[in-house]
Amino acid sequence: MTRTEIASLYQSPASFSGKKVTVCGWVRTIRDSKALGFMELNDGSCFKGVQVVFEDKKIDNFKEIAKLNVGAAVTVNGEFVETPQAKQPFELHACEILVEGPSSPEYPLQKKRHSLEYLRTIAHLRPRANTFSAAFRVRSAAAFGIHKFFQERGFIYAHTPILTGSDCEGAGEMFTATTLDLEDPPRGEDGRIDFSQDFFEKHTSLTVSGQLEAECMAMAFGKVYTFGPTFRAEKSYTQRHAAEFWMIEPEVAFNDLEDNMDLAEDFLKYLIRYALEHCMDDLLFLSKRLQEEEKDKKAEERSMELIEKLQFVLNHEFERVTYTEAIDILKNSKQNKNGKFQYPVTGWGVDLQSEHERYLVEKHFKKPVILTGYPKEIKAFYMKQNPDGKTVAAMDVLFPQIGEIIGGSQREEDYNKLVTRMQEVGIPVSSMSWYLDTRRFGSAEHSGFGLGFERLLLFVTGMGNIRDVIPFPRTPKNAEF
Numbered sequence: 001m002t003r004t005e006i007a008s009l010y011q012s013p014a015s016f017s018g019k020k021v022t023v024c025g026w027v028r029t030i031r032d033s034k035a036l037g038f039m040e041l042n043d044g045s046c047f048k049g050v051q052v053v054f055e056d057k058k059i060d061n062f063k064e065i066a067k068l069n070v071g072a073a074v075t076v077n078g079e080f081v082e083t084p085q086a087k088q089p090f091e092l093h094a095c096e097i098l099v100e101g102p103s104s105p106e107y108p109l110q111k112k113r114h115s116l117e118y119l120r121t122i123a124h125l126r127p128r129a130n131t132f133s134a135a136f137r138v139r140s141a142a143a144f145g146i147h148k149f150f151q152e153r154g155f156i157y158a159h160t161p162i163l164t165g166s167d168c169e170g171a172g173e174m175f176t177a178t179t180l181d182l183e184d185p186p187r188g189e190d191g192r193i194d195f196s197q198d199f200f201e202k203h204t205s206l207t208v209s210g211q212l213e214a215e216c217m218a219m220a221f222g223k224v225y226t227f228g229p230t231f232r233a234e235k236s237y238t239q240r241h242a243a244e245f246w247m248i249e250p251e252v253a254f255n256d257l258e259d260n261m262d263l264a265e266d267f268l269k270y271l272i273r274y275a276l277e278h279c280m281d282d283l284l285f286l287s288k289r290l291q292e293e294e295k296d297k298k299a300e301e302r303s304m305e306l307i308e309k310l311q312f313v314l315n316h317e318f319e320r321v322t323y324t325e326a327i328d329i330l331k332n333s334k335q336n337k338n339g340k341f342q343y344p345v346t347g348w349g350v351d352l353q354s355e356h357e358r359y360l361v362e363k364h365f366k367k368p369v370i371l372t373g374y375p376k377e378i379k380a381f382y383m384k385q386n387p388d389g390k391t392v393a394a395m396d397v398l399f400p401q402i403g404e405i406i407g408g409s410q411r412e413e414d415y416n417k418l419v420t421r422m423q424e425v426g427i428p429v430s431s432m433s434w435y436l437d438t439r440r441f442g443s444a445e446h447s448g449f450g451l452g453f454e455r456l457l458l459f460v461t462g463m464g465n466i467r468d469v470i471p472f473p474r475t476p477k478n479a480e481f
């Protein structure tokens with residue numbers, strides 16, 4: 001069977017005019033009156049579907065087809081007819097319709113609008129709903145755009161391990177991976193579980209970041225990036241945290257913090273432009289969806305129109321500000337003085353919450369912000385220590401609606417300073433000798449960052465909840481499907 005995808009019909013309708021084509025897909029809507037019926041068929045190759053006209057006098061199973069339920073899979077053989085006056089630019093006049101798989105009236109995705117909460121409970125079916133069709137198609141395109149960006153610039157794609165013995169971020173938010181008998185694990189004399197009897201003969205977890213290994217690869221290839229699943233056992237019930245998400249981590253030798261910021265800004269703008277160039281149909285639908293969702297909100301609470309918002313980011317340079325300046329702004333803000341922050345900004349040294357990040361971006365600077373020079377106490381051990389002895393060469397990129405979208409830094413390349421910092425924060429130096437070797441043999445200034453893929457997708461699609469931009473989300477209390 002030579003099957004034509006609906007996307008190709010839209011690409012060059014004129015070339016199909018008057019020809020016979022075979023289209024396979026799932027019925028989105030179906031109606032009939034006596035001897036004439038219409039179905040909207042979608043095959044997932046693009047956002048749009050195709051209208052199929054079927055007539056009793058032209059197909060021999062009209063009754064069977066007219067009785068089909070939404071969700072059924074069919075193959076349609078028909079004539080491609082251009083319909084310049086109608087709402088849709090063309091339709092198929094069926095000569096033959098084969099039922100691949102019928103559907104039942106209980107099919108949960110009926111034409112009416114369902115809430116996103118409800119659709120999460122049917123994550124196995126929701127990819128067939130318009131919103132998810134659009135969101136996951138953007139996800140796929142963005143993933144390809146990420147590879148394209150780095151490959152065009154000569155970066156090496158580095159696969160870093162998912163099972164790991166080290167906690168890169170030092171936050172203790174790791175999922176243990178073990179084959180020990182959980183009912184009766186072996187224990188040492190101190191009563192603690194004896195992981196030396198485990199599969200890897202040491203305590204092992206799912207990775208929270210591929211950075212440490214990426215640094216090793218960068219010391220060989222100069223420019224590398226990772227793109228893979230990442231796991232964090234943080235019990236954050238926010239709309240921006242998932243227990244399993246995908247992170248992109250470039251790491252570049254001989255780059256300082258300034259270069260790192262330039263790379264991050266170029267990268268984000270490239271991806272936004274890529275989505276605008278490759279996913280316009282999906283974005284237009286998502287834009288309408290968002291406007292619909294926010295129609296009852298007050299004007300000042302509504303988001304900027306999606307496409308306009310994406311273009312806005314492309315057209316503005318990100319504001320580069322130090323943590324110290326940001327604290328001053330926040331501390332003196334009306335919001336803070338009027339006690340409107342859930343976490344009041346008391347002074348230098350506090351960690352920034354997403355409400356603070358969003359204030360800086362949405363209310364104060366009104367564009368994306370890159371914050372640098374954070375206090376060393378609130379950042380990871382590997383960041384380059386600034387001469388002031390207090391701050392590190394960290395950079396967080398903050399976006400409207402999202403808050404932190406990228407976290408990165410210049411790395412401490414000095415062996416002694418790094419070891420001292422590891423001891424201060426209690427990281428076992430002995431088990432990290434492989435990492436420290438990068439500072440013993442040809443250590444070089446280097447920098448990198450991590451982009452949370454789903455956070456980028458939240459921004460690009462305008463969806464509000466991380467669980468709606470990953471097909472089968474993992475969040476606390478939720479590992480269904």
Ligand code: 4AD
Nearest residue numbers: 209211241242245249405406407408448449450452
């Ligand atoms: O700021 P983070 O923790 O940085 C790192 O892991 C560094 N090792 C990156 C590097 O320098 N190579 O995480 C990076 C980004 C965050 O800015 C955020 O976008 C995303 O990863 N992220 C999450 N996304 C979804 N759910 C979570 N639980 C996330 N935690 C972090």
Ligand code: MG
Nearest residue numbers: 396404406407
């Ligand atoms: Mg961070």
